[in-house]
Amino acid sequence: MLRDAPSLANGHYDLVIVGGGAYGAAAAWEASLRGLAVALLEQGDFASATSANSLKLIHGGFRYLQSMDLARVRLSLNELAILCRIAPHLVAPQPCLLPTRGLGKQGRLALAAALGLYNLLNQHDNLRGRLVSRREVAQMFPACSLPGASGGALWHDGLVHDSERLPLSYALGAAQRGAVAANYVQATGLLREGGRVAGVTARDRLSGDEFAVRGRVVMLAAGPWDGQVAGQKWPQPALAAALNLVVNRDLCRSTVALRSPLGRMEDPVCGGHRFIFMVPWRGRTLLGTAYRLYLGQPGQDGPKAPEILALLHEFNQACPELGLTPDEICFYHWGLLPLAQPGRTPAGGGLAVKRRIDEQPGLILVTGAKYTTARAVACEAVDRVCGQLGRPQRAQLSAKEPVWGGAPVSDVELASLPAASAAHLRAQYGGQAGAVAALAQGRAGLLEPLAPDTPVLGCEVVQAVEYEMAQSLRDVSLRRTVLGKAGRPSDQALRAACAIMAPRLGWDQARQERELAQALAPYRILQELK
Structure with missing residues (x-):
């Protein structure tokens, strides 16, 4: 995959994709597998913005049972199984533990019923869930005694060894099949001809050159930056800033879910008492996720020190035995996510959780908030592209084709x-x-x-x-x-x-x-x- 930004101006593509994160790169991979001529533009580096902020988890969908969204449970389970198959070096099943307590929604009886339904929906034996004893909980989470816990519910998500390399692998695979990709090329606006979008105007941020990239269809998959390219201004607030921490202590043997002690007033985006997670990763532990309203135009300014300390304190409140200190924080991940209803200050449930695909002649706009389902949503968007191009829709080819590096190792x-x-x-x-x-x-x-x-x-x-x-x-x-x-x-x-x-x-x-x-x-x- 060689960078040749000037060549973008000389081609005419079936599809021009703006945004080289998880959604845009997956769309480039799927479209190239279907034989489309593809150009992929990223204003920064690939997977450097929203897609870089991750707890390294591919969700298996268990948590969607609380809203009885069975379609999302099936979709998440299917995507987890697909990613384990097409990118086995990057994605592997990861046990996830939710301590059980009391007689309510987090009690053993309620979670036994939830796990039973989950297993009915789950066609993958290595991803099935079960109840575990207090002894097993202590073995998986030795850092905290969890007073009052009666045991735990165990299911499987996926752990991503390197979450930035998954979108990069999509882009590398697309380039092998003829796609032209370039980072540090900013789409500055849409070209319109005869009542439809016919490409984008672009600027090479390294050379300063400006040029047009022409395509029969343009897909905007730039997340918070879609509005800038389309010339739209979203009503404020439109975004939430998400923060995860990396601490240099190995706290757990599996992912552990805890209830946040923060209430609605302290957590307006999620409505209070959301689940927070500890994820073992590379001998360290990821802690997340904290959300706050983000006002203004999207940028990459990063978190402030008080936000980082507040998230650390939140985990210490949820489990005082952790005794986490600021000097244990060795890094952080930060990014922007769309709100469910731009222009409306949320009072809980404010994050966009379902994909949105809008369509105009020559234009497909993709909005998604879940790393887990990026590939599936990208395939749906490419179906829309094929519809506009008058090409037959095909089964998802990227569901079976290994990504770059996904073939067996010699x-x-x-x-x-x-x-x-x-x-x-x-x-x-x-x-x-x-x-x-x-x-x-x-x-x-x-x-x-x-x-x-x-x-x-x-x-x-x-x-x-x-x-x-x-x-x-x-x-x-x-x-x-x-x-x-x-x-x-x-x-x-x-x-x-x-x-x-x-x-x-x-x-x-x-x-x-x-x-x-x-x-x-x-x-x-x-x-x-x-």
Whole structure:
């Protein structure tokens, strides 16, 4: 996948997709599998905005039983099974625990009934749920004794090993099938001809060049930025800011769901007493999610220190034995989500939970809030595209076709690597792990970790720059590799990555120093917490 922004102006596409997050990248993958000529534009880096803020969970749908939304339960279960099949290196079943207590909705009798219905709807044996004893709860969640708990309900979601690489894998697969993709290309408006949309005006944010990208249909999948491209102003408030934390303590053996102690006044977006989750990930624990109303135009300004501390305090209130302290916070994930009813201050249930697909001649506008169902919604949107193009609709091809890296791994290709490095490459790149290792081309240094404190190998940086369109050190650290996703990378690791990138991207020493400073910028707020 090579970046060639000027070529976008020379093509005429069946479909121009604006937005390279989970929805847009999945649509590019599905459309390319159906034989459409596709252009994919992303104003920042792929999966760098809303799609970068994740608890790393693919929901199995159990929580939708409380509203008896059985269709969403089935859809979520189906999507979880599909992602485990097409991207097995990135998505795997993850046990989720909800402690039972009392005789109400969270009691064992009520949850036994819910699990029974869930299992009736569930056609996947490895995703079935069951009740567990107090002893099993203590084994899965040793950090907290949970007074009053009578046991627990256990079901399965999916854990995403690297949530940014899933959309990237969609984009890589689409590019292999002829799609033209470019990051840092901003769609600035819609082209209209003869009463229909005929493409977009665009600006290359790296070169400053402006040009038109013409297509028979345009799909807007830019999340909070759709309105800016379409020339619409959403009534305020239209968005919620979502925040998750990463702490450097391994608190649980499974995902654990707890009730937030916050009431309606303190939690106007969700209405109080929402579920909050602890997710084991890479030897650390993810905590989330907190939501607040976001006013104004969408940006990427990130959280403030009081918000981070408030979420930490919320978990300590829900489970005082945790005793979490600010110095344990090693990173955060932050992004914007749509409200269910823009222009109306919510009093609970304010987040958009169902997809919305609007259609005009030459234009498809996709709004979604769930990472879990992005692929399914993208397929539905591509069906609409095919309808406008007069092409027959087909069964979802991406439900069966492995993503880039989703094919089986050949251990022979990695036999010469240390076991830890081989396992790391398999987890990141799946069936493409051997091809990534081969980029070292006999240079032993590129098959070694960048520094003792990271598993990231030099060949991964080569892959990121030469085949995955990484344009900055931050692209490599936060999205192509795991270098900075779980905490501040060491100076040694960043400088080693920068040294590999510099000759390939033509960076002089001054540019390298700027890249290093920008790569460390997201971690500065952590110093304010100490």
